[in-house]
Amino acid sequence: MFAIKGINHIALVCRDMRETVDFYTKILGMPLVKTVELPDGGQHFFFDCGGGASVAFFWWKDGPPAAPGIASVKSFPYEAKTAVGSMNHLAFDMEEADLEAALSKLEKAGVPHTHAVVNHDDSKMGVAREMHDGVFVRSVYFTDPNGIMLEFAAFTKSFTPEDVRHAPATVDA
Missing domain, CATH: 3.10.180.10 (2,3-Dihydroxybiphenyl 1,2-Dioxygenase, domain 1)
Known part of the structure; x- marks a missing residue:
């Protein structure tokens, strides 16, 4: 078996990194602990969510649009199904x-x-x-x-x- 200790981080995609940083730092109080500029012009930022785990976000200027009801919940609790491979x-x-x-x-x-x-x-x-x-x-x-x-x-x-x-x-x- 693998020696898994827990979740290290989950990587999500945001539409606007500045707006995402403001929400996760100012509203949820999660410190921004690492920022990365990607070679393709994107960004990858990490927030400390406690217990040694992080929530990370990718951002790309030309990223595909959001797909509520497919890649994310459309309307909780009424339309909560999401596609295989998505994060609910x-x-x-x-x-x-x-x-x-x-x-x-x-x-x-x-x-x-x-x-x-x-x-x-x-x-x-x-x-x-x-x-x-x-x-x-x-x-x-x-x-x-x-x-x-x-x-x-x-x-x-x-x-x-x-x-x-x-x-x-x-x-x-």
């Missing part, structure tokens, strides 16, 4: 006690977001209005200036072998 969303780990304050900070900054903490459980709908013993993660969803769906997530319990109870689906079934 990026979740940042946060203490559960900090989620409500995160909502207020996003609101104050004018960032589009869910207006309540979402309680994910194993019910048919996958969410619950109220907190209960079956809620395994609580989340706040929002988007960055590039339309990338982001999440602040707090696990509310440790997983056990009983939490793995579904067979993997296949198109051939």
Whole structure:
């Protein structure tokens, strides 16, 4: 097996590097830790997102346009499907006690977001209005200036072998 220690970085693509730097440094408070000028005229910037991991962005003046509903979520939670090989969303780990304050900070900054903490459980709908013993993660969803769906997530319990109870689906079934 490989000696994987965790996520080093995820590399995304932005439409405007200055706007992206402002959002990730000024609103999310992630320090810009490395910048690279690419030989083809593009840029590659890295932000420290904690725990030794980074969120990185590529930018190219002539990059293809955004493709909501294909390469990114079109409208959460109503149109959340994305294409094979796309990134659906990026979740940042946060203490559960900090989620409500995160909502207020996003609101104050004018960032589009869910207006309540979402309680994910194993019910048919996958969410619950109220907190209960079956809620395994609580989340706040929002988007960055590039339309990338982001999440602040707090696990509310440790997983056990009983939490793995579904067979993997296949198109051939």
